Amino acid sequence: MSxxxxxxxxxKRFGGFVALDNIALSVRAGERLGLIGPNGSxxxxxxxxxxxxxxxxxxxxxxxxxxxxxxxxxxxxRLGLARSFQLPRPFVSLSLMDNVRIPxxxxxxxxxxxxxxxxxxxxxxxxxxxxxxEAKAGALPRDxxxxxxxxxxxxxxxxxxxxxxxxxxxxxxxxxxxxxxILALLVRLNEQGVTVILIEHIMRAVMxxxxxxxxxxxxxxxxxxxxxxxxxxxxxxxxxLGQ
Amino acid sequence: MIFSFNLxxxxxxxxxxxxxxxxxxxxxxxxxxxxxxxxNIAQPAFIILGSYIAYTLNASLxxxxxxxxxxVLPAFYLLGAVxxxxxxxxxxxxxxxxLRGLAFFFGLLFITEVTLVLYFGVDYRYVQAAYIGxxxxxxxxxxxxxxxxxCVVSLLMIALLQLLLSRSFIGRAIMAVxxxxxxxxxxxxxxxxxxxxxxxxxxxxxxLAGAFLIIxxxxxxxxxxxxxxxIFAICVLGGMGSLPGTVIAAMLIxxxxxxxxxxxxxxxxxxxxxxxxxxxxAVRPAGLLGR
Amino acid sequence: MRTIPFLIVCLAVGAAVFAGAIAxxxxxxxxxxxxxxxxxxLATAWNxxxxxCGYVNFGTAGFFGIGAYVTVAIHQWHPLPIPLLVVLGxxxxxxxxxxxxxxxxxLRGAFFAIATLALAVVxxxxxxxxxxxxxxxxxxIVRPEAIAPxxxxxxxxxxxxxxxxxxxxxxARLIERxxxxxxxxTIRDDELAAEAAGVPTLRLKLIATTISGALMGMAGAPFPxxxxxxxxxxxxxxxxxxNAIAMSVIxxxxxxxxPLIGAVLLGSLQQLATVTISSAVNLLIVGLLLVFFVIVAxxxxxxxxxxxxQHKSDDFVGRRRVDLAAxxxxxxxxxAPGAPP
Numbered sequence: 110m111s112x113x114x115x116x117x118x119x120x121k122r123f124g125g126f127v128a129l130d131n132i133a134l135s136v137r138a139g140e141r142l143g144l145i146g147p148n149g150s151x152x153x154x155x156x157x158x159x160x161x162x163x164x165x166x167x168x169x170x171x172x173x174x175x176x177x178x179x180x181x182x183x184x185x186x187r188l189g190l191a192r193s194f195q196l197p198r199p200f201v202s203l204s205l206m207d208n209v210r211i212p213x214x215x216x217x218x219x220x221x222x223x224x225x226x227x228x229x230x231x232x233x234x235x236x237x238x239x240x241x242x243e244a245k246a247g248a249l250p251r252d253x254x255x256x257x258x259x260x261x262x263x264x265x266x267x268x269x270x271x272x273x274x275x276x277x278x279x280x281x282x283x284x285x286x287x288x289x290x291i292l293a294l295l296v297r298l299n300e301q302g303v304t305v306i307l308i309e310h311i312m313r314a315v316m317x318x319x320x321x322x323x324x325x326x327x328x329x330x331x332x333x334x335x336x337x338x339x340x341x342x343x344x345x346x347x348x349x350l351g352q
Numbered sequence: 353m354i355f356s357f358n359l360x361x362x363x364x365x366x367x368x369x370x371x372x373x374x375x376x377x378x379x380x381x382x383x384x385x386x387x388x389x390x391x392n393i394a395q396p397a398f399i400i401l402g403s404y405i406a407y408t409l410n411a412s413l414x415x416x417x418x419x420x421x422x423x424v425l426p427a428f429y430l431l432g433a434v435x436x437x438x439x440x441x442x443x444x445x446x447x448x449x450x451l452r453g454l455a456f457f458f459g460l461l462f463i464t465e466v467t468l469v470l471y472f473g474v475d476y477r478y479v480q481a482a483y484i485g486x487x488x489x490x491x492x493x494x495x496x497x498x499x500x501x502x503c504v505v506s507l508l509m510i511a512l513l514q515l516l517l518s519r520s521f522i523g524r525a526i527m528a529v530x531x532x533x534x535x536x537x538x539x540x541x542x543x544x545x546x547x548x549x550x551x552x553x554x555x556x557x558x559x560l561a562g563a564f565l566i567i568x569x570x571x572x573x574x575x576x577x578x579x580x581x582x583i584f585a586i587c588v589l590g591g592m593g594s595l596p597g598t599v600i601a602a603m604l605i606x607x608x609x610x611x612x613x614x615x616x617x618x619x620x621x622x623x624x625x626x627x628x629x630x631x632x633x634a635v636r637p638a639g640l641l642g643r
Numbered sequence: 644m645r646t647i648p649f650l651i652v653c654l655a656v657g658a659a660v661f662a663g664a665i666a667x668x669x670x671x672x673x674x675x676x677x678x679x680x681x682x683x684x685l686a687t688a689w690n691x692x693x694x695x696c697g698y699v700n701f702g703t704a705g706f707f708g709i710g711a712y713v714t715v716a717i718h719q720w721h722p723l724p725i726p727l728l729v730v731l732g733x734x735x736x737x738x739x740x741x742x743x744x745x746x747x748x749x750l751r752g753a754f755f756a757i758a759t760l761a762l763a764v765v766x767x768x769x770x771x772x773x774x775x776x777x778x779x780x781x782x783x784i785v786r787p788e789a790i791a792p793x794x795x796x797x798x799x800x801x802x803x804x805x806x807x808x809x810x811x812x813x814x815a816r817l818i819e820r821x822x823x824x825x826x827x828x829t830i831r832d833d834e835l836a837a838e839a840a841g842v843p844t845l846r847l848k849l850i851a852t853t854i855s856g857a858l859m860g861m862a863g864a865p866f867p868x869x870x871x872x873x874x875x876x877x878x879x880x881x882x883x884x885x886n887a888i889a890m891s892v893i894x895x896x897x898x899x900x901x902p903l904i905g906a907v908l909l910g911s912l913q914q915l916a917t918v919t920i921s922s923a924v925n926l927l928i929v930g931l932l933l934v935f936f937v938i939v940a941x942x943x944x945x946x947x948x949x950x951x952x953q954h955k956s957d958d959f960v961g962r963r964r965v966d967l968a969a970x971x972x973x974x975x976x977x978x979a980p981g982a983p984p
Contacts, residue, residue: 162835181845182838191839198836200829200898211829214822216841269841391753393701393760442938451831452937454699454756455888462885466927501838577881581761588754612828617781619772626758626765633754634746 112271113138113173113304114159114190120167121154128154130328132168136273136306141299143319143336144308148346150307151328153195156275160192161185162308173272186212187219189272193265193279195308197258199250205261206233206246220270233268239294240264256282263291273304280311288314304327316340324348358492363614364607365493371606372503373568375599376561377579378586383554385584386593387530388547388615392441394457395583396509397464398555402428402562403477403571404463410479417479418505422565432555435460436548462575468573475572484567502564507599509560513553514595526550530593578622585629588637604612646817651863653809661802673801679871681862681911685883686890686902688858689769691818692851693888697831698752702743704760704883705766706856709736710863711878712766715776718784718867725803729864736765736860737853744852749845767879784867800865811858815899818854827851843848859887882926886910889933895945904944 114136121129129151136142146152155301157163159170161182169178177185191212200208210233237243240260243301245253253261263279277296292314309315315322315336322339324332326348332339339345377399384392406417415423445452449496483497517523525546528536536543565571586605590597605625613621664672665819685703689934692698710732717723717731743762747755786796793799816825826847837844867873886909894905909929916925940947 160839162839181843182835183843185840186839186841194836194839198833200832200836202832203825203829207825211825211837211842212840214825215843218822219841265840385753391756393757438938450752451693451697452892453697454753455892456934457939458699458701458885458888459930459937462881462930463927463934465881466923466930469923470921470927574876574880577764580757581764584757584761618771620768623765623768626761629761630743630746630758633750634756637750637754639811 111138112136112171113140115171116155116159116168118168118304119155119158119165119169121124121158121163121165123150127328129158129165132325132328132330134323134330134333136304138272138304139299139302141296141318141320142304142306143315143322144306144325145310145312145315145322146325149327150325152325153277154328155325156192156277156306156308160190160275183215187216188270189267189270190275191216191268191269191271191273192275193259193277194264195257195277197250197262199253199261199265202251204247204249205237205242205253206230208250208261209233209236209264209268212265216269219350236264236268239267241290256287259283263294267298271303273306274298275306275308275309278310279307280309280314292318317352359614360611362493365495365608366499367515367607367610368603369495369503369606370498370568370610371603372506372599373499373561373564373602374582374586375510375602376502376506376557376564378583378590378598378602379595380554380557380561381512381583381587382590382593382595382598383513383557384551385587386591387526388550388554389530390436390444390460390547390551391454392457392551392554392568393454393580394461394464395554395558396425396579397461398428398431398558399562399565399579400468400571400573400576401464402559403566403575404472404562405559406566407477407479410481414480416481417563417567418560421559425559426560429556431550432552433548435555436551439551440544440547457484465573465576466559472573474572474574476572477566478570479521479563479566481567494621498567505560506564509557510595510599516553522546522549581622581629582625585625585632588629589632646813649816650809650813653812655858656810657805661798661805664801665798667894670795673795673797675911675914677797677801677804678914680801680808681866682886682890682906682910683808683903684804684811684862685871685887685907686859686894687815687899688855688862689887690891690896690899690902691858692848692855694891694901695818695824695827695831696851698733698748698848698852699756699888700759701884701888702762702850703859704881705759705762706736706740706881707863707866707883708763708766708770708861708875708878709739710860711866711873712770713775713860714864714867715782715784715873719775719782723859725800725865725868729803729807729861732864733857733861736863737857740856741849741853744849748848748852759944763879763881763884767875770875770879777873777875779875781872782867783872786868786871800869803865804862807858807861809952812899812903814854814858816879818851819899823847823850837983884930885926885933886913889929889936891943892941893932893936893943895943897942898945900942901945908944912945 112135116132116134116278119129119132132155144152154163158165161180165178166178169176171177172185172188172190177188186322200211210229213229234243234246237246240263242257242260242264245257250258250261259279259281266274266276281293283291288311295305295307297319307315307318321334322332322336323330324339324345331348332342332345381392381395383412384390399620406420409415410417439453439456443456483501486497488497517527518643525541526535526549529543529546529550536546544565582605584600586601589604605628608628609621609624612624664676685707689700689703692700713732713735714728717728743758744755745760770776775783782984786794790796790799793802818827826837826842829840829842830844834844890905890909891902893909894903895901913925913929936943940950
């Protein structure tokens with residue numbers, strides 16, 4: 110397997126606050142990676158830098174063999190990098206159908222994979238069905254619960270047909286069975302060849318999903334390896350139990 | 353050569369003086385736009401309103417315009433508090449401040465201007481005061497008192513404002529409100545109340561700025577428009593929400609305008625601030641003193 | 644409805660309006676109608692950026708004035724037919740819209756709004772200092788008396804403006820239903836999420852600004868011939884900006900129908916009112932209406948209609964529920980504890 114994502118000595122500061130300090134991370138195609146860390150450890154900042162929502166001051170990000178530091182977020186999405194937002198950011202004036210239609214129109218179409226009118230509708234329905242929102246296809250995001258918003262967030266990221274999907278706390282607040290559903294969905298995507306980075310607080314979910322685990326603490330990577338091994342790492346234990 | 357050197361020095365001095373006045377005109381927006389993130393584009397209209405109040409009371413009671421503006425300060429503060437309350441209830445709370453909030457302030461700007469036109473007409477109005485007319489001479493440098501007085505009072509006002517923001521509890525709460533509303537809530541301070549107070553203060557400054565304006569030049573209702581570009585250029589250049597930055601930027605723009613007026617003709621001056629605004633936005637949106 | 648049938652309907656309505664105005668035998672109708680049509684173009688143009696994309700443009704007068712002064716400048720050199728002037732005015736306006744957008748659209752929306760607010764003042768400064776187009780004195784343009792086959796020139800101008808209005812509505816409607824329209828809506832809703840979904844937000848904003856600016860410039864190009872005497876301070880005044888915004892907001896910003904309703908309503912009201920009350924009172928009413936709508940009915944007349952229909956159907960459901968409840972209570976005809984008197 111080849112390297113899909115390569116992050117090299119990435120640094121990001123906000124004023125005097127160092128949010129990310131010299132992060133190195135590589136992800137091979139087809140991996141299932143868990144990314145954990147206490148609140149404020151820089152997980153979301155890392156995702157934002159990888160996806161182009163924020164610009165990193167230091168270091169570089171390579172994706173699929175090319176340096177993407179200078180690319181705006183939408184170009185990265187088109188290259189195959191999709192993410193869900195930790196706090197759901199739906200398009201509030203568009204129906205759920207249209208919410209998932211956007212990546213199809215702008216990302217998939219830009220790659221040349223043009224869906225015809227009716228096929229696009231079917232595809233939107235299928236995506237919503239996969240996250241269990243098909244019944245609300247015509248509804249507006251304001252009619253959704255927080256949990257449903259998270260599912261929509263995931264569906265929209267999947268709609269971009271990514272090579273790498275970064276799910277940023279997609280499961281917070283979900284019930285046990287809903288978590289199982291989402292995990293099954295992510296595993297299915299992974300089996301279809303999508304690399305997945307899962308950022309999660311729910312350890313049970315992370316442990317059952319991840320084949321590799323990375324731990325961030327105050328902007329630094331303190332562990333990277335097989336999940337069981339990482340969890341036995343005294344430094345990780347300290348970081349987690351210490352807080 | 354001597355002649356043009358004198359011209360240059362005089363242009364710079366009058367630029368600095370006018371800049372002091374510009375700082376008064378802008379500090380309200382620095383507060384509302386820079387700190388509270390409320391894009392109050394109606395500020396010029398409130399300033400003109402201040403000018404007309406100064407004019408009316410000056411003409412009828414013969415009071416000094418600056419004294420008048422200080423007397424009506426509370427009324428302007430109240431006006432500001434009421435406007436913020438409406439703004440909060442109608443837009444901020446619903447999270448629709450961007451498009452509709454802007455349209456709201458634009459409507460206020462327009463209504464104020466048209467009302468003034470209806471009531472006072474479009475003739476230029478001016479005020480009477482002892483310091484309007486005399487000019488002090490320092491060698492070749494001329495300092496007209498009608499510009500010096502507003503400049504000095506303006507700097508005084510801004511110094512007071514800066515003191516209020518940095519030393520008082522309310523002031524520090526205002527500075528914090530933009531950064532961390534949660535922390536404020538934890539301190540049992542209601543951010544909405546703080547913002548209402550801050551916005552009230554920002555509108556109150558328009559009372560003084562209006563008096564300064566009508567001391568410096570005759571005023572008609574649409575004069576305020578020339579100040580829109582200027583105010584926001586100064587605000588952005590000064591680093592949005594920093595009062596010292598506002599003063600420096602105001603003087604800089606005052607000087608550039610004054611030089612332009614002296615060497616290219618006064619009719620070009622209104623374009624200067626716009627040029628600077630665009631340039632700042634394109635090159636350094638964080639402003640001169642920005643991080 | 645597809646675009647071609649839509650165009651045919653528009654043209655048919657336009658032809659009927661035109662025929663009706665001719666039949667009335669009153670040329671004043673054309674003068675008034677011209678202004679209404681002009682406002683349809685301006686409001687529709689404003690809404691393409693403001694309503695669809697959420698970026699507020701206060702520079703309607705600026706773009707309109709560019710169109711008008713391009714015409715004046717060309718007229719000083721050599722009179723050209725109006726349709727050609729429309730194209731040229733639109734082109735210059737589009738370029739300036741693009742340039743301003745390029746400088747400010749990467750930043751938060753407020754900066755773009757502020758820049759457009761200052762634009763009119765600067766353009767006025769330029770024109771005042773440009774003697775070739777009359778400077779501060781203004782420019783006279785003699786309108787030809789008549790033109791074949793329309794008879795009076797104002798009829799010809801009315802027709803041009805009406806065709807422009809139809810063109811503007813068609814463009815707005817096309818955008819609304821296209822990929823571009825979806826993209827603009829995502830920008831209005833959440834720019835970060837739009838980028839993450841692959842929407843090239845800066846490019847779409849620039850496209851919208853350019854189209855919007857071009858249409859405004861096109862609306863301004865014939866204006867010198869209409870007014871006869873063009874003055875910088877009235878051309879670059881706030882009137883156009885406040886009208887364009889008020890008409891869109893009052894009509895409803897989410898669809899091309901909104902600005903059309905707003906422009907026809909406010910435009911014709913103002914044309915009627917100028918006869919009876921001063922233009923300042925007129926503008927005051929527009930300003931008050933804008934503030935009123937933006938606070939009380941932010942989705943405009945379209946939103947109110949929508950709500951009314953929803954309310955009606957809710958009412959219907961509600962009443963049926965009450966009926967069902969009454970029917971369920973019916974088996975206890977007497978002695979049932981009814982509502983207290």
